[in-house]
Amino acid sequence: MASELIRIRAMVWKDLTAERRTKANFNAVAFLAGAILLLFGFALGPDAAALEAAAGGMIWLTVLFSGVLSFNRSYEKELEGGALEALLLYPGDRRSIYLGKLIANFAFVLLVEAILLPAAAVLYDLPLHTMVLPLAGVLLLGTFGFVTLGTFYAAMASRLRAREVLLPLLLFPMLIPLLVACVEATQAIIDQDAMGFAGSWMKLLVVFDVVFFVAAYFAFDYVIEA
Amino acid sequence: MPHSMLGVSLAPPRWVRILGWFALLFLAVSQVTGFMISAPDRDMGTLQKIMYVHVPAAWTAFLAFTYVFGTSVAYLWKRDLKYDLLAAAAAETGVVLTGLTLALGSIWGRPTWGVWWTWDPRLTTTAILFMIFAGYLALRSFVEDDEQRARWSAAVGILGFINVPIVYFSVQWWRTIHQVQSTPATVDPLYKLGLRLNAFAFLFLMIFFIALRYHAARLERAAEARREEDALTEGTIHV
Numbered sequence: 001m002a003s004e005l006i007r008i009r010a011m012v013w014k015d016l017t018a019e020r021r022t023k024a025n026f027n028a029v030a031f032l033a034g035a036i037l038l039l040f041g042f043a044l045g046p047d048a049a050a051l052e053a054a055a056g057g058m059i060w061l062t063v064l065f066s067g068v069l070s071f072n073r074s075y076e077k078e079l080e081g082g083a084l085e086a087l088l089l090y091p092g093d094r095r096s097i098y099l100g101k102l103i104a105n106f107a108f109v110l111l112v113e114a115i116l117l118p119a120a121a122v123l124y125d126l127p128l129h130t131m132v133l134p135l136a137g138v139l140l141l142g143t144f145g146f147v148t149l150g151t152f153y154a155a156m157a158s159r160l161r162a163r164e165v166l167l168p169l170l171l172f173p174m175l176i177p178l179l180v181a182c183v184e185a186t187q188a189i190i191d192q193d194a195m196g197f198a199g200s201w202m203k204l205l206v207v208f209d210v211v212f213f214v215a216a217y218f219a220f221d222y223v224i225e226a
Numbered sequence: 227m228p229h230s231m232l233g234v235s236l237a238p239p240r241w242v243r244i245l246g247w248f249a250l251l252f253l254a255v256s257q258v259t260g261f262m263i264s265a266p267d268r269d270m271g272t273l274q275k276i277m278y279v280h281v282p283a284a285w286t287a288f289l290a291f292t293y294v295f296g297t298s299v300a301y302l303w304k305r306d307l308k309y310d311l312l313a314a315a316a317a318e319t320g321v322v323l324t325g326l327t328l329a330l331g332s333i334w335g336r337p338t339w340g341v342w343w344t345w346d347p348r349l350t351t352t353a354i355l356f357m358i359f360a361g362y363l364a365l366r367s368f369v370e371d372d373e374q375r376a377r378w379s380a381a382v383g384i385l386g387f388i389n390v391p392i393v394y395f396s397v398q399w400w401r402t403i404h405q406v407q408s409t410p411a412t413v414d415p416l417y418k419l420g421l422r423l424n425a426f427a428f429l430f431l432m433i434f435f436i437a438l439r440y441h442a443a444r445l446e447r448a449a450e451a452r453r454e455e456d457a458l459t460e461g462t463i464h465v
Contacts, residue, residue, distance in 0.1 A: 152385075156378045160368045169364055170382060173357035174389055177396035184400070204396060215388055219381040222302055225374075 004096050011100020015074060016107060025073060026111065033066035033116045041123055051124040056187030059120050060142070060179055066116070067109045067146060068171060071154035072163050074101050079159065088224065098151065098220040106147045113139055126190060134189045134198060141205040142182035145212060149174055152216035155223045181205045234448045238441045242434065249430035256427040260420035273337060278420055280330040282428035283323045284352065290320035290432055291355060294362075295387035298380035310376035311447075313383055314366060315439035317359050319432055324356040347398035354393050358386040372447075 019026060040058040044050050051058075078084035087097055117135075121128040128135065150171055157167035185201035237243070260278040293316040301309035331349055332342045343349070362382050369375035 149385075153382075156365065156382075160365075162364075162368050166361075166365060166368060170361045173354050173361060174385065176354050177389070177392045180396050180400050200399075204392075204399070208392060211388060211392065212385070215385055219384065222377045223381050225377060 004093060007090075007092050007096040008099045008103065011097060012103045012107075015077075015101060015104035018077060019104070019108065025070070026108065029066050029069055029108075030112050030115045032069070033062050033112055034119050036062045036065055037116065037120055037123055048125055052126060052190065053187075055120065055124045055126055055190055056183045056185075058124070059117070059186060060182045062116060062120075063109070063113060063143070064146065064172070064175065064179065066112060067143075068150060068168055070105060070108050070112075071147075071150040071171075072158040072167055074105055074151070075154055075158035094224050095217055095220055097224060098155070098217065102147060102151045105151050106144060109143050109147055110139070113143065128190075131189050134193070135186065137202060138182060138185045138189065138198065138205070141202055141209060142178060142185075145178045145205060145209040146175060148209065148213050148216055152212075152220060152223070155220065178205065178208050181208065234444050236445065238438055242437045242441065245430060245437065246434045249427065249434045252430055253424070253427035256420070256423035259423055264416040264420055273334060274417075276330050276334045277417070278424045280327060280334060281421060282425045283330070284327040284348075285425055286428040286432040287320050287323035287327055287352075287355075289429070290316045290323060290436070291359065291387060291390070293436070294320065294359070294383045298383035298387075301376055301380045302384075307372060307376055307447075310372075310380065311440055311443040312436070313379065314363075315436045315443060317362050317379075317383065318439055319435040321356060321359050321363060322435070323428075323432065324352050324359070327352055328356060345397070345400070347394055347400075350397045351390065351394045354397075355386075355390065358389065359383075362386060 037058065040054075040062070041051065044054055044058075075084070078087060088094060117128060117139075120126065150167075153170045153174075154167055157163045157170060160166055181201040181204045185198040185205070188197040188201070238246075257278060261275055266272045266274065294313045297309045297313040297316065301307075301313065328349070331352075335344060336342050362379055365382055366375055366379050369378060
């Protein structure tokens with residue numbers, strides 16, 4: 001168990017260090033997220049009430065569209081120079097590769113969100129600073145489910161010619177329950193949540209996260225096998 | 227190419243051919259029965275007859291995806307490519323049947339509800355299932371290696387199927403404007419007979435489609451192996 005933790009930590013450290021030393025990928029994804037937020041604003045027009053009513057949906061679609069770009073990359077790094085084969089040859093459970101990449105991607109997407117949310121607050125005129133705590137809960141649960149499946153499907157898609165279209169095609173239909181729950185919870189929080197809806201949607205997120213974390217964790221062995 | 231060279235008979239097995247004709251005949255009889263024995267619906271008129279295709283198609287599509295789940299688990303367990311080909315055949319059949327369900331539901335919904343599409347849980351779940359298994363088929367077409375394709379699509383098939391109740395529950399919670407679910411218990415006995423007959427007709431059709439598609443997949447594999455063999459022998463002659 002302890003050796004597993006060391007392996008996972010090494011994977012996380014490796015991925016995040018590679019990310020930190022280039023920064024190019026993170027910067028590009030963060031700027032893209034900002035651009036998507038702007039595009040939604042233009043698509044909906046400058047009406048402040050309309051923007052606020054749709055803010056939950058726009059924020060989460062931005063997370064999905066920008067975050068999905070990071071998953072394939074997290075494996076493409078391994079494909080160069082046959083690094084993946086070497087990783088697979090190391091002794092120990094291969095699921096630590098999954099857990100390591102999952103945690104690194106989780107950190108990556110959370111960081112993008114840390115930039116995206118203040119930008120959304122400014123662009124859509126949302127008082128997000130007054131609702132940090134409940135919002136953080138939704139973000140953590142929603143992002144975890146997103147990254148759990150994203151890291152899993154990218155293990156396959158990243159090794160194929162059509163990776164750019166195949167990953168979203170496989171991933172997005174699977175994420176619909178998560179998207180619904182995240183958008184509803186976020187919107188409820190933005191609307192002051194008089195009915196207490198956010199809590200029930202967060203319970204659904206917990207179920208989604210647990211079910212797919214367990215399923216992906218056990219299925220990963222079959223997927224990563226060369 | 228004569229069938230002996232492939233090692234697989236070109237024609238589908240006898241029972242599949244018989245089942246095909248039987249299913250077609252059964253479907254014709256069931257459809258005619260559906261139209262003849264029950265009067266047009268009081269409110270919907272003959273529009274109601276869409277039910278005899280729409281509902282059985284939806285039921286059997288769901289059965290087909292359940293079969294994908296079962297054969298995917300069986301593949302990961304036994305590592306026999308037979309299960310993978312069966313899962314693929316069932317996924318294709320399921321996608322066709324969900325497509326049919328959605329198209330007919332839309333045609334029925336337009337005059338009945340006044341819209342081509344509503345965000346009803348069952349309708350939406352069907353559409354999402356359609357997308358998930360269309361993705362499954364797309365993935366299959368991009369993987370070259372048989373073993374890898376089998377393992378990957380088994381994983382995708384299993385996760386996709388697990389998602390069905392979660393999708394359904396979340397959409398139901400999100401919005402529900404659908405009428406009370408039609409089961410044989412809530413409809414008139416005459417409609418019930420028509421519905422049951424057609425459900426069996428679609429079941430036979432589904433089994434026939436899966437068996438036929440499975441046979442075609444085996445032929446493709448045999449032809450592929452044969453081509454590789456030919457290419458190798460040609461190579462040695464020139465050396």
